[in-house]
Structures are given as C-alpha cells and as structure tokens.
Amino acid sequence: MKILVLEPSRVQQIILNAMFRACDLYPEFVASLASAMSEVDKAEYDCVFTSYSLKEGSGVDIARHLKRTNNTKTSVILLTTEDRRTILNDALSAGITRIIPRANTVELETFIRELADSDVDYQQMSGKVLFIDDDRTMTAIICSMIEASGSECISCTNGEEAMALIADNHFDLVIADYFLDGKLTGLDTLLAIRQMGGKRARTPVMVISAQTDVERRIEILKKGANDYVAKPVVEEELVVRANNLITQKKLFDRVEEQREQLRNMAMTDQLTALYNRHFLVEFAPKRLAEAMRHKTDLSLMVVDLDHFKAINDTHGHDRGDQVLREVADILKSVCRKEDMAIRLGGEEFLLILPHCSAEGVIKKAEELRLLLLKTRPARLDVTGSFGITCLEGGNQADFSDLFTAADEAVYEAKDTGRNKVIFRAVASPE
Numbered sequence: 001m002k003i004l005v006l007e008p009s010r011v012q013q014i015i016l017n018a019m020f021r022a023c024d025l026y027p028e029f030v031a032s033l034a035s036a037m038s039e040v041d042k043a044e045y046d047c048v049f050t051s052y053s054l055k056e057g058s059g060v061d062i063a064r065h066l067k068r069t070n071n072t073k074t075s076v077i078l079l080t081t082e083d084r085r086t087i088l089n090d091a092l093s094a095g096i097t098r099i100i101p102r103a104n105t106v107e108l109e110t111f112i113r114e115l116a117d118s119d120v121d122y123q124q125m126s127g128k129v130l131f132i133d134d135d136r137t138m139t140a141i142i143c144s145m146i147e148a149s150g151s152e153c154i155s156c157t158n159g160e161e162a163m164a165l166i167a168d169n170h171f172d173l174v175i176a177d178y179f180l181d182g183k184l185t186g187l188d189t190l191l192a193i194r195q196m197g198g199k200r201a202r203t204p205v206m207v208i209s210a211q212t213d214v215e216r217r218i219e220i221l222k223k224g225a226n227d228y229v230a231k232p233v234v235e236e237e238l239v240v241r242a243n244n245l246i247t248q249k250k251l252f253d254r255v256e257e258q259r260e261q262l263r264n265m266a267m268t269d270q271l272t273a274l275y276n277r278h279f280l281v282e283f284a285p286k287r288l289a290e291a292m293r294h295k296t297d298l299s300l301m302v303v304d305l306d307h308f309k310a311i312n313d314t315h316g317h318d319r320g321d322q323v324l325r326e327v328a329d330i331l332k333s334v335c336r337k338e339d340m341a342i343r344l345g346g347e348e349f350l351l352i353l354p355h356c357s358a359e360g361v362i363k364k365a366e367e368l369r370l371l372l373l374k375t376r377p378a379r380l381d382v383t384g385s386f387g388i389t390c391l392e393g394g395n396q397a398d399f400s401d402l403f404t405a406a407d408e409a410v411y412e413a414k415d416t417g418r419n420k421v422i423f424r425a426v427a428s429p430e
C-alpha cells in the first residue's frame with residue numbers, strides 16, 4: 001500500500017509516522033501542497049492523508065487536483081479540527097473520501113489499522129450469504145462456490161426458517177429460490193424482508209427461478225429483488241452476481257457509516273465533545289414540540305463562565321481549553337439520558353432538560369454552581385453565571401422565547417455580581 005501524508009507540522013508528522021509504523025505502513029511525508037501534487041503526479045498512491053489547514057490553501061485542493069488529473073485510484077483522507085458542516089460537505093463533494101477529526105485519535109488509529117488489514121480489492125469483497133433452497137444438491141454446490149469465493153454461506157430450506165435467521169443475523173446477501181417448501185415462497189420471503197425494520201429491509205435479495213418469461217422477471221424485480229437468475233443456474237454466473245451485490249452492499253454500508261460519522265462530527269463540538277449549535281438548531285425545537293405535545297415540563301439552563309478572558313490571559317489559552325473541557329465533563333455528569341448539553345460557543349453552554357420542572361432546574365443550577373466551585377476545573381477557581389427558565393407542561397412557547405428568557409437571566413446574573421443563579425419566566429405569547 002502506497003501512502004502519502006501531506007502534513008506541514010513536524011510534530012504532527014512524527015505522531016502520524018508512529019501510528020503508521022505501528023501498523024507496518026511506511027508512508028512518504030511532504031509538507032506542502034505543491035510537493036504533494038507533484039508526488040501524486042509522479043507515482044501511483046493508494047491513499048493521501050492530508051491536513052485541512054495548509055499555508056497555500058487547504059487539503060481539499062489535493063482532492064480537486066486528483067479529480068482534474070482524472071486520478072480515481074487515490075483516495076484522500078482529510079484530518080481536520082474543522083466542524084463547520086458546509087466546509088465538510090464541500091470537502092466531500094470535492095472528492096475527499098473520508099474526514100477524520102484531529103481530536104479523534106482512536107478513529108484515526110482504527111482507520112489506519114483497517115487500511116493495513118484490508119488492502120481492499122473492491123471486486124473481491126466477501127460477506128455473509130443466506131442461501132434458501134429446498135434442493136439439497138443445489139445448496140451444497142452453490143454454498144461451496146460462494147465459500148470458495150471468500151464469503152460465508154449459511155443455508156436453509158424454507159422462508160420461515162430464513163426469516164428467523166435474518167432476524168438474528170446481519171446478512172450481506174440473501175439468495176432465494178422462487179418456489180420453496182413451506183408457507184412462504186421466495187417472493188413472500190423477499191416481501192417480508194422489505195417490511196423488516198431498519199437496515200435489514202435493505203438486505204440485497206437475489207431470486208432464482210425456473211420461470212424465465214419476461215413478465216415473471218419483471219414481477220420479481222418490481223417486488224424489490226436486486227437481481228434475478230434463471231434456472232438452470234450457471235454456478236459461476238450466480239457467484240459473480242452474488243459478489244457484485246455483496247460489494248455494492250458493503251460500499252453502501254461504508255458510505256452510510258461515513259455519513260453518520262460526518263453527521264455526528266458536524267453536530268459535535270470538537271473541543272468538549274458536547275453537542276454544538278448545529279445540533280441545537282436541528283433538535284431543540286423538536287424536543288420542545290415533544291414536550292408541548294405530551295404536556296410535560298421542559299427547562300433550559302444557560303451557563304456562562306465568569307471572567308473567562310482573564311483565565312486565558314493569565315494562564316494561557318491551553319489552560320483555558322482545559323477549563324472548558326472539564327466544565328463540559330461536569331455538565332455531562334449531571335445530565336440524565338434525555339438531557340442535552342450543548343456548547344453554544346466560547347465559554348457559554350446550554351442544557352436542555354426535558355421533564356424538569358422550575359423547581360428542579362433551580363435546584364440543579366444551584367448544585368452545578370457549587371460543583372464548579374468545589375471541582376476547580378484545571379485547578380483554577382472558576383465560577384459561572386446561570387440563567388434558567390422552564391416551560392411548564394401544558395403551556396406553549398417558541399424555542400426562541402424560551403432561550404431568550406434563559407439568556408436574559410444570564411445577563412441579569414452577570415449584571416448583579418456573577419456566580420449566581422437567576423430564574424426568568426417565559427414571556428407569555430401576545
């Protein structure tokens with residue numbers, strides 16, 4: 001595997017090199033965009049790892065360069081502290097294959113290990129296949145061919161048994177004969193799979209049938225089969241088609257996984273691992289609507305650290321960051337499963353507390369205020385101003401009304417001496 005790493009920082013180069021070497025990978029290192037571009041033009045790299053922030057541009061430019069030069073073989077992995085969704089989306093559209101947050105060394109190490117383990121040949125992806133046929137000779141032949149191609153093959157003779165196996169396992173492909181012993185035909189089994197919840201409903205299904213007329217083939221495909229093979233089966237053809245479906249499924253799974261990671265990353269504050277403003281915009285109104293629908297209480301707590309600028313100025317930005325991380329941990333420690341802790345930006349945090357009454361939120365804020373004093377994040381005396389509000393069950397409000405009330409309460413806490421909790425009722429609608 002030939003890997004290029006574009007990393008201007010010498011320290012980062014040393015760290016990355018250690019990670020690669022631990023997996024027996026020996027990448028080339030370059031420090032500038034120009035050198036990286038000239039390297040990928042000269043030699044065929046499987047993978048380029050690049051830092052996002054570069055003096056001459058961004059790591060995304062290397063993906064653009066590969067696109068321009070019609071290089072589809074080299075994948076580009078972006079290492080970044082960036083969490084703005086538009087930038088990350090642009091990076092993916094420009095051809096970045098994967099984005100890994102700088103702070104997430106576990107994800108990076110896992111990725112490098114997988115890279116070392118895989119040396120993936122996309123035509124040869126193996127998977128777990130369920131073969132359903134009541135003809136035992138056919139089953140033995142097909143299963144041994146599928147196994148010879150590197151996949152695992154489990155077999156059963158009817159649709160009912162198949163559905164039980166699918167409920168307990170994750171298959172990458174189901175191959176079903178059209179006619180089966182038992183109540184469910186191959187087509188019934190296909191329909192039952194499509195009606196399952198979650199990912200299982202998308203399991204690729206190939207149907208085998210002796211009925212070769214075009215109407216039957218169309219019917220099978222219309223019902224949601226991914227492929228169709230006519231009997232008598234040419235075993236090699238079936239195995240090639242099976243491998244194609246497995247490969248498509250695996251690639252789709254990988255894209256899904258990346259999309260999920262990107263989504264999580266776009267919703268997470270990189271410094272504290274709390275949710276960020278994107279999460280707030282997307283989920284807060286939904287939580288409020290749920291509370292109003294079920295007529296339950298929902299409280300908000302805005303926490304703004306006091307004189308944080310002075311902490312940075314006196315002890316340095318890194319110590320300031322440490323304070324923010326430890327405060328975030330304290331906030332998380334008091335959250336219940338349904339609570340949400342968000343970093344609004346800088347030294348300002350928000351807790352959304354479903355099922356929490358006015359009395360409850362006042363108590364919680366006071367506990368937190370004292371916990372901050374006692375815990376001394378980063379071994380410093382840190383205090384916070386707390387603005388809280390509550391929408392009591394059965395009342396109606398916009399999220400912005402609720403937020404304004406908590407935010408105004410924080411201002412009042414700041415104006416009246418800091419290190420205190422102020423409750424403000426939500427303004428009633430005109």
Ligand SMILES: Nc1nc2c(ncn2[C@@H]2O[C@H](COP(=O)(O)OP(=O)(O)OP(=O)(O)O)[C@@H](O)[C@H]2O)c(=O)[nH]1
Pocket residue numbers: 271304305306307308309310312316317318319320321324345346347414418
């Ligand atoms: N270390 C660190 N500092 C940050 C971060 N984000 C914002 N800040 C700093 O937080 C400070 C916030 O200062 P101000 O808004 O004046 O607030 P304050 O000093 O806490 O004053 P009061 O809120 O009035 O008590 C600024 O100096 C910002 O540079 C960050 O991610 N890390």
